[in-house]
Amino acid sequence: MQGALGGFVVLVLAVMGTYVFNRLWQHSLLREAGPAVAAAERLGLRLQPFGFGPRLKVSGVVDGQTTEIVWTGGFRGAHTVVRVGEHRLRYPLATTASALDELLATEE
Numbered sequence: 001m002q003g004a005l006g007g008f009v010v011l012v013l014a015v016m017g018t019y020v021f022n023r024l025w026q027h028s029l030l031r032e033a034g035p036a037v038a039a040a041e042r043l044g045l046r047l048q049p050f051g052f053g054p055r056l057k058v059s060g061v062v063d064g065q066t067t068e069i070v071w072t073g074g075f076r077g078a079h080t081v082v083r084v085g086e087h088r089l090r091y092p093l094a095t096t097a098s099a100l101d102e103l104l105a106t107e108e
């Protein structure tokens with residue numbers, strides 16, 4: 001009985017730790033990439049609810065193309081994934097409006 005209870009406590013602590021880790025990444029990404037997120041919103045993309053992963057996501061339609069931009073953190077480092085239509089590419093973390101414009105320009 002104590003072994004099962006101990007396992008349950010470890011599981012709860014692991015879930016709580018993961019949740020805190022992901023929230024810290026979300027806030028860090030929002031602080032660091034805030035200008036790029038704001039630029040994406042000016043293009044008509046909408047910031048999605050944070051969710052439980054270590055990422056920020058905006059999506060919508062730009063110039064008739066379904067567009068999704070995801071800023072992701074985690075153990076493998078921070079990066080940006082841009083998906084325009086069927087094309088999906090991974091880039092270093094885009095933190096400024098000009099960096100975001102460059103990423104979207106390479107997708108066209």
